[in-house]
Amino acid sequence: MGTHRGHLVYRRGFRRWSERVRSKSRVLEQAEQVRVFTRPGNGGWLRFDGSRLADDRASCYVQQRRPDLAEPILLDLLKKHHSGRRRGIALVDLAAVSAQRPDVLRLVTYGAAALEHTRQTGSGVVLRKLQNLRPELAQFKKDPHVRNLDTEIAHLTVSSHSPAIQWEGSVVTTEAGKIFREAWIAGVHKHYPGEPKAGYVTPWRETPDWERQSAAAVYQLVIELLRVSDGAAGRLTRAQKSQFVAAGWAAQIFLRIENPKPSYVAPWEELPAWQQEVDADIFESIEKEARTEVPGA
Secondary structure: OHHHHHHHHHHHHHHHHHHHHHHHHHHHHHHHHHOOOOOOOOOOOOOOOOOOHHHHHHHHHHHOOOHHHHHHHHHHHHHHOOOOHHHHHHHHHHHHHHHHOOOHHHHHHHHHHHHHHHHHHOOHHHHHHHHHHHHHHHHHOOOHHHHHHHHHHHHHHHHOOOHHHOOOOOHHHHHHHHHHHHHHHHHHHHHOOOOOOHHHHOOHHHOOHHHHHHHHHHHHHHHHHHHHOOOHHHHOOHHHHHHHHHHHHHHHHHHHOOOOOHHHHOOHHHOOHHHHHHHHHHHHHHHHHOOOOOOOO
C-alpha cells in the first residue's frame, strides 16, 4: 500500500513539473509574437525587448530534456557572447545537454569551461547553475574526468564563501562598477542639459579607484534590495529608485571622503532634475542586468 501511494505521489509531482515546463514553453511562444512590437515601454518596471528569449528557450528545452533542440540555440549564443554571465550560463546548459545525450567528452569540456568562467568572473548565477548540474554527473561517476569535474564544482561551491570571491577588490567588483559607471555616462548624455562636464563622462578605464569601488558597492546595494524583496523592488517608482541610488552613493562619499563638499552629499530633493533621472536610470540598468540573478526581478 505504501509503495502504491508513493508511486501516486511521484506521478502527481512529475505531472505538475511537466505542466510547468509546458506552460513555460507556451509563454515563450507568446513572447516571440510580442517581440514584433517596437514601441518603447512607459519607462517603468515592465519592460520587454526580447533580447533573452533565445536563452530562455534553450533553458526550457534543457529542462524538457530535449538536447536536439537546445544545443543549436546554445551554440549560437556562445558565438554571440564571448564574455559575461550569459556565456557562462550557456556553457553550463551545454554541459547538461551533453549529459542528456550522453556525451561524456563534451560534458567534461563544457563543464570545465564553465568552471573556468566562474573562477574568472565570480558569477553567483553561473555557480548556482554548476551546483544544479551535479546530479546530472552522478550517472557518469565511474569516469575519472567526470569525478574530477564534480569535485572541482564542490570545491568552488565552498570557496565562494571565502574572501577570494567577495566584492571588494575582486573581478566581480570590476564588472559591477563598470556596469554602474556606463549606466551613469549613458544617463548623463541622455538627461544633462547641454554639453556635460568632462568629469561627468570620464570613461571607466580613467575613473579613480575610489569611484570604482563606490560604484560597485552601490550596484551591490541595488542587487541586494532586489534579492530581499524577491524582485518586488522593481515596482518602485522612478523617484524611489533614484532616491535609493542617491542615498547609497552619498554613503560611499561619507565613507571615502573625510570632509566632502555639501554638493557631493546633497539630499535627493536638492539634486538637479537631470541627476535624479540619471540615478533612476542606473537602478533600472542594474535591475535589467539582474534579471537572471534575482528571482522575480
